[in-house]
Amino acid sequence: MSLFSDKKEKTGLRLPDAKHLVLSSSPHLSSSADEGRIMLYVIVSLLPAVAAGIWFFGAPALRVILYSLVFCIGAEALWCFLAGKPVWRTIGDCSAAVTGLLLALNLPPGVPFYVPLIGAVLAIWLGKQIYGGLGNNPFNPVLVGRVGLLIALPALMTTWSPARGMESAEYPQHAVFGMAEPSATVTHATPEAKECDLVTCATPLGVASTSVAAPGKYRFEKVDNSAMWKEYFIGRQGGCIGETCAPALLLGGILLVLFNLINWRVPLYFAGTVGVLTAIIHYFAPQMTPTPVFHLLTGGLLLGAIFMATDMVTSPISGTGCVIFAIGCGIITTVIRIWGNYPEGVSFSILFMNALVPLIDRWFVKRPFGYTRRRKEV
Amino acid sequence: MSGLIVSALVMGVLALVLGTAIGIFVKFFKVKSDPRVELVLELLPGANCGGCGCAGCADFAKAVASGKLQPNRCPVSSREQVNAIAFALGVDPGEGFARRAVVCCSGDKYQTQMRKFYNGAIDCAAANMIGGGPKGCRYGCIGMGNCAHACPFGAIEVINSLAVVHQELCVGCGKCVTACPRGVIKLVPANSSAHVYCNSPEKGATKRSLCHGGCIGCGKCERAYPDQFTKTGFLASVNYEAEKLPGAEEIEAIKCPTGALASEAGHYESEKNAGKGENK
Amino acid sequence: MNKSSRKVMSFTGGIHPVSAGKKLTNTHAVHTAPLLERYTVLVQENAGKAPEVIIKPGDKVLKYQLLAKASGFVSANLHSPTSGEVAGIIEVPGPMGVPALAIDIRSDGEDRETDPFEPIPDWRSAEPQLLLDRVADAGLVGMGGASFPTRVKLTIPPGKKVDTLILNGAECEPYLSADHRLMLESPCRVLEGAAIIGHILGIDKIYIGIEINKHDAIAELERFSEDYGIKIIPLQVQYPQGSEKQLIHAIVNRVVPPGGLPADVGCVVQNVGTAAAVSDAVTLGIPLVERIVTVSGKVLKDPGNWKLRIGTPVIKAIEFCGGVTDEPSKLILGGPMMGFAQNSYEVPISKNTSGVLLFSRRRALNYRSGSCIRCGRCVQGCPMGLCTCLLATAIEGGRIDLAEQNHVMDCLECGSCAYVCPAHRPLVQTLRLAKAEIRRQRAAAAKANSGK
Secondary structure (H helix, E strand, O other): OOOEOOOOOOOOOOOOOHHHOEEEOOOOOOOOOOHHHHHHHHHHHHHHHHHHHHHHHOHHHHHHHHHHHHHHHHHHHHHHHHHOOOHHHHHHOOHHHHHHHHHHHOOOOOOOOHHHHHHHHHHHHHOOHHHOOOOOOOOOHHHHHHHHHHHHOHHHHOOEOOOOOOOOOOOOOOHHHOOOOHHHHHHHHOOOOOOOOOOOEOOHHHHHHHOOOOOOOOOOOOOOOHHHHHHHHHOOOOOOOOOOOHHHHHHHHHHHHHOOOOOOHHHHHHHHHHHHHHHHHHHHOOOOOOOHHHHHHOOOHHHHHHHHOOOOOOOOOOHHHHHHHHHHHHHHHHHHHHHOOOOOOHHHHHHHHHHHHHHHHHHOOOOOOOOOOOOOOO | OHHHHHHHHHHHHHHHHHHHHHHHHHHHOOOOOOHHHHHHHHHOOOOOOOOOOOOOHHHHHHHHHOOOOOHHHOOOOOHHHHHHHHHHHOOOOOOOOOEEEEEOOOOOOOOEOOOOEEEOOOOHHHHHHOOOOOOOOOOOOOOOOHHHHHOOOOOEEEEOOEEEEOOOOOOOOOHHHHHOOOOOEEEEEOOOOEEEOOOOOOOHHHHHHHEOOOOOOOOHHHHHOOOOEEEEOOEEEEOOOOOOOOOHHHHHHHOOOOOOEEEHHHHHHHHHHOOHHHHO | OOOOOOOOEOOOOOEOOOOHHHHOOOOOOOEEOOEOOEEEEEOOOOOOOOOEEOOOOOOEEOEOOEEEEOOOOOOOOEEOOOOEEEEEEEEEEOOOOOEEEEEEEEEOOOOOEOOOOOOOOOHHHOOHHHHHHHHHHOOOEOOOOOOOEHHHHHOOOOOOOOOEEEEEEOOOOOOOOHHHHHHHHOHHHHHHHHHHHHHHHOOOEEEEEEEHHHHHHHHHHHHHHHHHOEEEEEEOOOEOOOOHHHHHHHHHOOOOOOOOOHHHHOEEEEEHHHHHHHHHHHHHOOOOOEEEEEEEOOOEOOOEEEEEEOOOEHHHHHHHOOOEOOOEEEEEEOOOOOOEEEOOOOOEOOOOOOEEEEEEOOOOOOOOOOOOOOOOHHHHHOOOOOOHHHHHHHHHOOOHHHHHHOOHHHOOOOOHHHHHOOOOOOHHHHHHHHHHHHHHHHHHHHHHHHHO
């Protein structure tokens, strides 16, 4: 009696020809994350800020956001088409959509269509594709676009419209923000008031940088008080579409951390450094700068710290590196805000630190397992 | 006004101090250079290919000026350029022959069986480690272009997953030879024009099952021109030391059954046109 | 001991791969494969030098008969998996993708055995050297994957002192459950083998590290472990928990220096499968000719664990599982994280084959050469703390020297980085390429130095 297997002749084996088996290196499994999904999660995290922007600034903000999205995706597609890259795959990774959204959030509401157009071309072409596309850009593309616009079109880029609620009678300090008396403003801002095209106002940082010290009085008392802090926090202040509403930005930040998309150290240390530095300076020279609360809630600090400085491509890889990077951003922002020509310095500081990322990556590498101290290879 | 004066003063003092410092450094830390090295460097092509075995043209110029190497070691320079260098230095240009690279494989994606689906890094050496890459033959060109990347002269083109050397651009620096993980690329005398485009020592039948372009070792070429061809095992090779190297005429006469033995022009033409018939 | 209060050990870095794969097979008892007509036993089953073949084509062989004799210190004996005739020494597709020499044995269907060794049931009173010789004679190699001859691992280099034996039952690779079933079904063989190895080395501190997803195996081993004086250490489910360096770090909190061996920190690590084989070799006197292999994959009709003899072609293992229900696109020998993709169904099972996996096109990782977006997930996931993405970028740019400075040689090739990479870059392949190149350069430099 043979012990041979009777399963020898097996029919119905649908094995492919051996030469059709895929050969590849190990590992043969992967996690479900891919670039497109990461970018989608970023977009999801941006939605609260986008919604807040539309709520506070209305139809003009929505228009800017749509323009910016369309132009960014269009610029990417055009470049890929001209450069002979796969167009749909590049669009498919959603990175252009993220750039478009972030660029819109960094523009004042109510800018004409050519502002996002120029910004999109600057961001996508000059900020990203010229270096070889996603992953190879040394600078945050959005900030390249924004800073380019800020320098090229300073008037348009610093014309702010008031947020919803600022025209109401309860809003404190109308006069300070460049608007007329409450009663007059209400008539101007209503849709029926056709005689005016645009109502503008100032940003808190702008007001602060131009306020003049009156003898014996706190120089920033009009913009820097607890009543105003409340208004700033919920987003009732002049500014870019996405930078005013702190709760939406914080929610986005929490989402990003939950999705494991950003290093939590970056926003924390960035905002923390600005807070600590301004606190110190304010304590010793209150006439020089407003309180740290004012600094944290106004301008693009939260937007920058949560969404711009944490951009994976242009921030350091190691945890220590991220801390150094964020502290650097914070210092430069504070310096520009207090001593610089521009009232706001978040964009410049992040761009500057972007340039240092390769160095930071080099200096602050993780110590590999088993190395007790840095040793030189022989 | 006072600001103007102060800044002018500061700049002036700075300029003075730095200028003096530079002067001192130039005086005390001067590096003596041989003018002949400069001369040779000017006459060299400046491709920095490393084909001479030195680390770039400057290094070679130093070696030539000090007499360690002969000027003809530069593979890029023409005979006239070598003579010019030799004349300038008053040395012997050296005897020798120019070399050129040949990718000894005709296994493009139409000839060889693309036996394995390969998924991974587009790099010959990396693919070679994963079961030998996408082609069936273990000796042939992998076709991912490590040689093309290594070539400083852009002389290698990958056509249909097969590297082909453009002989008019190749200077024989040998960079591709070291870049190839399979050792398919050989340096041959520049005046040769026909080669055996196969590198596999396997049995004829095995080769035939893997690749239609490989040499099956029939010996036709060796029988016809015993001086110019030798067959070792299942692989024929051109005897590059022969007095008369085989040319188009011999190729025509032999009619290699697989096309492994071909003239350079014929090989390039056939690769260029490969697969075009199938599309019709 | 209260299970919930017990500390679960782990290491830093690493990843948490999807756990679904293990469920395909971990509840299936081990089947014994029926006898086949033909076995192609690879000559070189072990790392190091190939053994010397001592039979000729046409010879009649018996089961357990010596086929090839170890040709040096780092080499291992090879025994026949069944009785029959040696048809020849042929080239078969090898597990590394290149053809390899194999002994073609045509089975006579009778499966007659020889008794190669005297069983040593009272090994506790035996000389350690005698047991070590038995381990060497039985052709034991590390069954976890590296197939390093066990004799070498159990011979402590002079000047080193070991005090701890760690048995690796982590089985951190997804899909594999061969070690799990082994520990569950024959806990005493594992424990006895561990005790024998401890006796050979003269150590009594013996730990078995097991990931807590195999709680039934932990419970089963703990029932008997007291008798052997062996401690069972539950480990967190984390890949690569079963890597030597990570396992030592997790269990005894010692750090193996870069380029060092476990013996440098007084440890010896063995796979549980090897321990079971040691027990068989010593107490039953049988050499290593079969092992438990997980044959798994969603496309298989009936995935399971099989006791396969060495030399069984992979196609037979697939047939034992009833064939496939869907077209596979990848055949892998070993685990999905570190195993090798095959391009032939004729590859034989060898002593270190822990799994045969068939993946469909959807399941298998599809590498793309997208560019790095510097998300840093590979850096978080690297158990060795390497900046994998920067290393790979440097290597792609031709800066192998830069990669060497940044410790690319410490890479375990565990695959954590490529698993988490959202761009699906072939990171492991790139790093492996650099390691091969650096090794080649170092060998060339050493040769040049010795020539001078």
